[in-house]
Amino acid sequence: MTRLIVYSVVAAVASVAAVHAEPRVVELQGKSPLVTIRLVFTTGAASDPADKPGLASLTAQMLGNAGTKTLTYKQITDALYPMATGIYAYSDKEMTTFVGQTHIDNLEKFYAIMRDAVLNPGWRPEDFTRVRDDQVNALRVSLRGNNDEELGKEVLYNVIYSGHPYGHQDMGTVSALQKLTVADLQAFHHQHYTQANLIIGLAGGYPAGFAARVKKDFATLPEGPADSFTLPQPATLTHNQAMLVEKDTRSVAWSLGFPVALKRGDPDFAALLVAESWLGQHRESGGDLYNRMRELRGLNYGDYAYIEYFPNGMYQFEPDPNIARHQQIFQIWIRPVEPPNAVFALRLAIFELDKLVKHGISGDDFEKTRSFLSKYVNILTKTKSAELGYAIDSAYYGMPEYNQYLKTSLAKLTVDDVNRAVKKYLHADNLQIVGIAKDAAAMKAALVSAATTPIHYNSPKPQDILDEDKTVESWPLNLKPDDVKIVPVASVFEN
Amino acid sequence: MRIFQYLSALSLLASAGHLIAAGKIFPYPYVQEELPNGLRLITVPTDYPNIVSLYIVVGAGSRNEVEPGKTGFAHLFEHLMFRGTAEYPPEKYTATLKTAGAASNAFTSSDLTAFHTTFSKEDLPTVLSMEADRFQHLDYTEAAFKTETLAVLGEYNKNSANPSEQLYETLRSTGFKVHTYSHTTMGFLKDVQAMPEGYLYSREFFSRYYRPEYTTIIVAGDIDPKRVRALIDERWGNWKRGSYKAQIPAEPPQDGPRRAHVDWPSETMPLITVAWRGPAYSDDTMETVALDAIAHLGYDQNSPLYQKLVVEEQKVESMGAEAPGNLDPEFFQVNAHVKDAKDLASVEAQFKATAQAFADKPVEPAKLEALKQHQRYDFALQLDNSESIAATVASYVALRRTPETMNRYYDMYAKLTAADIQRAAKKYLIDKNLDVVTLTTKDGAK
Numbered sequence: 001m002t003r004l005i006v007y008s009v010v011a012a013v014a015s016v017a018a019v020h021a022e023p024r025v026v027e028l029q030g031k032s033p034l035v036t037i038r039l040v041f042t043t044g045a046a047s048d049p050a051d052k053p054g055l056a057s058l059t060a061q062m063l064g065n066a067g068t069k070t071l072t073y074k075q076i077t078d079a080l081y082p083m084a085t086g087i088y089a090y091s092d093k094e095m096t097t098f099v100g101q102t103h104i105d106n107l108e109k110f111y112a113i114m115r116d117a118v119l120n121p122g123w124r125p126e127d128f129t130r131v132r133d134d135q136v137n138a139l140r141v142s143l144r145g146n147n148d149e150e151l152g153k154e155v156l157y158n159v160i161y162s163g164h165p166y167g168h169q170d171m172g173t174v175s176a177l178q179k180l181t182v183a184d185l186q187a188f189h190h191q192h193y194t195q196a197n198l199i200i201g202l203a204g205g206y207p208a209g210f211a212a213r214v215k216k217d218f219a220t221l222p223e224g225p226a227d228s229f230t231l232p233q234p235a236t237l238t239h240n241q242a243m244l245v246e247k248d249t250r251s252v253a254w255s256l257g258f259p260v261a262l263k264r265g266d267p268d269f270a271a272l273l274v275a276e277s278w279l280g281q282h283r284e285s286g287g288d289l290y291n292r293m294r295e296l297r298g299l300n301y302g303d304y305a306y307i308e309y310f311p312n313g314m315y316q317f318e319p320d321p322n323i324a325r326h327q328q329i330f331q332i333w334i335r336p337v338e339p340p341n342a343v344f345a346l347r348l349a350i351f352e353l354d355k356l357v358k359h360g361i362s363g364d365d366f367e368k369t370r371s372f373l374s375k376y377v378n379i380l381t382k383t384k385s386a387e388l389g390y391a392i393d394s395a396y397y398g399m400p401e402y403n404q405y406l407k408t409s410l411a412k413l414t415v416d417d418v419n420r421a422v423k424k425y426l427h428a429d430n431l432q433i434v435g436i437a438k439d440a441a442a443m444k445a446a447l448v449s450a451a452t453t454p455i456h457y458n459s460p461k462p463q464d465i466l467d468e469d470k471t472v473e474s475w476p477l478n479l480k481p482d483d484v485k486i487v488p489v490a491s492v493f494e495n
Numbered sequence: 496m497r498i499f500q501y502l503s504a505l506s507l508l509a510s511a512g513h514l515i516a517a518g519k520i521f522p523y524p525y526v527q528e529e530l531p532n533g534l535r536l537i538t539v540p541t542d543y544p545n546i547v548s549l550y551i552v553v554g555a556g557s558r559n560e561v562e563p564g565k566t567g568f569a570h571l572f573e574h575l576m577f578r579g580t581a582e583y584p585p586e587k588y589t590a591t592l593k594t595a596g597a598a599s600n601a602f603t604s605s606d607l608t609a610f611h612t613t614f615s616k617e618d619l620p621t622v623l624s625m626e627a628d629r630f631q632h633l634d635y636t637e638a639a640f641k642t643e644t645l646a647v648l649g650e651y652n653k654n655s656a657n658p659s660e661q662l663y664e665t666l667r668s669t670g671f672k673v674h675t676y677s678h679t680t681m682g683f684l685k686d687v688q689a690m691p692e693g694y695l696y697s698r699e700f701f702s703r704y705y706r707p708e709y710t711t712i713i714v715a716g717d718i719d720p721k722r723v724r725a726l727i728d729e730r731w732g733n734w735k736r737g738s739y740k741a742q743i744p745a746e747p748p749q750d751g752p753r754r755a756h757v758d759w760p761s762e763t764m765p766l767i768t769v770a771w772r773g774p775a776y777s778d779d780t781m782e783t784v785a786l787d788a789i790a791h792l793g794y795d796q797n798s799p800l801y802q803k804l805v806v807e808e809q810k811v812e813s814m815g816a817e818a819p820g821n822l823d824p825e826f827f828q829v830n831a832h833v834k835d836a837k838d839l840a841s842v843e844a845q846f847k848a849t850a851q852a853f854a855d856k857p858v859e860p861a862k863l864e865a866l867k868q869h870q871r872y873d874f875a876l877q878l879d880n881s882e883s884i885a886a887t888v889a890s891y892v893a894l895r896r897t898p899e900t901m902n903r904y905y906d907m908y909a910k911l912t913a914a915d916i917q918r919a920a921k922k923y924l925i926d927k928n929l930d931v932v933t934l935t936t937k938d939g940a941k
Contacts, residue, residue, distance in 0.1 A: 034879050074802050081797040082865045084873035101879075103872050130809050133834070137812055141764045141832075148656040248760040251652040283600070285577060286593040295585065298645030301653050314653075317598060336652040368593045375596020375615050382546060382613075382880045458691045459641035490762065 038201035054172015064089025066127035257331035265399035270409035280305030321389025354428035360419030533708030567682020706737030758937035785919035857913035
């Protein structure tokens with residue numbers, strides 16, 4: 001394998017600016033009658049001005065879901081309808097993406113609309129009001145009101161990155177969104193939608209010359225500069241901390257984690273990915289947390305672990321590409337637990353993490369997990385659109401094509417590499433914990449109390465599980481009253 | 496083979512016009528076979544390399560839960576299928592899938608339970624053999640059964656945070672009083688909580704429905720159909736046919752409009768569903784496609800009503816309609832997230848008026864033509880990998896046990912006329928069949 005070049009965080013991002021003054025193009029030309037266009041700008045919530053959180057996201061939504069200079073939103077909707085397609089806009093900390101897929105019959109018509117959406121937005125006030133309302137409602141209703149698990153995960157990121165450019169939800173805050181104006185969006189568009197920030201991705205059976213034409217069209221954007229993210233190291237905790245979001249809900253959802261100084265393309269990435277997959281491969285039944293918490297004890301619907309951001313995990317088996325970040329956290333997601341067993345479930349997850357950190361994984365587990373990941377990567381890139389997205393991410397990270405990179409890295413790994421990476425990057429203390437709970441005061445009392453929190457079963461369990469439960473029910477959470485904060489759900493994402 | 500003709504035609508596309516509009520909708524050649532025991536096999540070689548996707552569809556869903564107190568058992572059974580056999584205890588099953596790098600999961604709906612696995616082609620014999628074992632020799636203890644019922648309760652809990660789930664649950668119990676569509680796939684909460692006591696019933700459920708005559712195996716991807724058939728004969732050929740036939744109670748015709756309301760304990764946007772009892776899925780009459788056309792023409796993003804309520808007046812955050820497509824008569828339903836509860840009545844009235852307009856006057860030919868084109872491209876855009884192809888086939892197989900029903904359905908769409916649409920609206924979208932459910936934050940909630 002080619003030795004990967006390791007950049008420091010800031011240098012890696014700066015290198016993009018230094019090298020690319022014009023749009024980069026990533027092509028996966030093939031025979032498929034379906035053509036995917038991905039326009040990725042390397043800008044996002046980390047570039048939001050401090051007093052305007054949500055600006056990058058709202059700008060993207062205003063381009064993707066509103067009229068252009070020449071067409072109203074209704075005219076665009078009418079034109080796209082027979083093609084059965086649309087423009088999907090999303091933005092994360094460092095990337096803003098517009099993706100569309102069309103049958104080749106309609107490529108020219110579709111491309112013209114997508115191009116104008118990004119290059120010549122209409123900025124109509126009535127579109128702005130609608131798109132901004134949608135974003136406010138996405139925070140207040142979809143995330144805060146209707147989805148305890150995604151809420152917990154997003155609050156975890158906000159708390160861990162407090163005071164950091166990653167420290168606000170990508171969609172911003174309700175109060176900031178309500179103050180934004182069309183002029184703010186136009187200024188953001190002018191400053192950040194530059195050639196230096198643009199990666200154009202094309203996949204499918206598009207005709208010869210199409211890529212050159214797209215590149216030429218987007219060469220009308222301002223040349224630069226590229227966004228340069230100066231990312232400080234997020235604060236490291238010196239002991240466990242918890243935030244409880246109080247909400248009237250049936251059960252308790254937990255998320256916990258800490259910053260991990262590792263990103264895709266780094267030398268230890270594959271090693272830590274093996275550990276993550278072993279502990280809690282997303283939505284698969286093979287993970288240790290899933291097995292110990294759900295299969296053996298019936299605590300909930302599932303439990304998983306992550307070393308890269310994975311929004312919408314409730315609905316997706318595979319992550320969206322183009323949410324590349326130069327800083328990541330390690331995270332455990334505990335799906336809702338019945339309140340009487342909630343603290344036990346939290347303790348068990350930390351206990352399992354502690355076992356991993358102390359003992360590592362076995363040679364046999366290593367082989368199975370490595371085999372899984374070497375093949376599963378084909379599933380991650382099973383669509384051309386996903387393959388294209390991963391290729392764009394690789395261009396951003398300055399690393400080889402992901403599928404081959406991962407297979408090659410995994411082939412060279414040893415179990416010792418994995419266990420060394422576990423010791424280096426993971427720990428079962430100094431955790432940030434987030435819980436969504438109905439009676440937060442009672443939950444706080446349980447978390448800080450010295451009392452044990454035994455699990456209650458509805459069927460006989462083997463002795464080794466019962467013995468282990470004795471350890472787990474009193475596993476130290478090391479939380480003092482000052483370490484546990486309670487916030488009412490109505491205040492989350494407001495300011 | 497048609498697929499090669501299809502792909503080689505690409506270079507001619509510029510002059511070929513709307514290639515997609517011609518011929519059968521499903522572009523892949525497939526082989527459909529039936530084993531002597533009643534098991535059906537559908538193999539679909541695709542042009543996507545290396546990957547194989549396996550869908551095993553059991554024709555039993557929450558519709559088959561006929562006994563009182565046993566709602567949710569089809570879904571519980573989906574979970575129990577991962578509880579192992581003598582040859583493959585759960586750890587071995589999971590380890591084998593893990594080594595194969597397989598993505599594996601399952602889902603249950605009203606009419607079906609589907610188990611799906613996507614993996615590299617070299618692992619096909621292993622996966623087919625392991626699946627054959629669990630479908631024929633599933634064996635789990637009462638303790639394991641009880642533990643799994645808790646995972647199902649956990650699933651209910653995670654769903655319960657979403658008010659749309661509660662709205663849907665209420666719609667079903669309002670619109671159906673006799674038929675098993677009166678409950679959702681999750682089942683009633685009280686039944687989910689009582690599941691731990693249902694071990695013996697679960698064995699009975701397995702014995703009734705996990706039989707070859709209820710099962711269709713779909714294998715799509717980088718495959719040779721003859722080799723797949725040989726593997727199926729070898730591993731699934733001895734599976735014993737059953738004899739059980741569920742007596743699903745028929746719902747009597749609705750006798751007038753019904754209404755229900757849900758008080759939600761925390762902050763949410765007001766929700767409304769306006770529904771009419773419709774017909775069962777059909778690929779040999781115009782009714783299913785006619786109602787589907789109304790759902791799109793009346794309530795999609797480019798419809799006049801959507802443009803008015805969402806884009807211009809901005810009283811509604813999102814809306815959309817869904818036509819019935821189940822084994823038995825189900826709802827034609829229109830759903831909306833309304834920004835302010837004071838607009839609920841007006842939104843309801845406009846949903847009804849839009850439906851009435853389809854009965855009163857024929858749709859414009861240009862709009863119908865745009866819709867037909869939309870439907871064909873929409874279908875084509877779904878088929879972008881072997882897993883999607885298998886999943887698409889599976890969704891239709893639950894209804895008619897053959898992919899040919901897709902071709903028949905879209906053929907009907909191609910022939911659909913404004914008069915067909917008018918007839919369907921007059922027959923189904925009438926007050927007698929109406930069910931309206933609303934949901935708002937209860938007073939005093941934070």
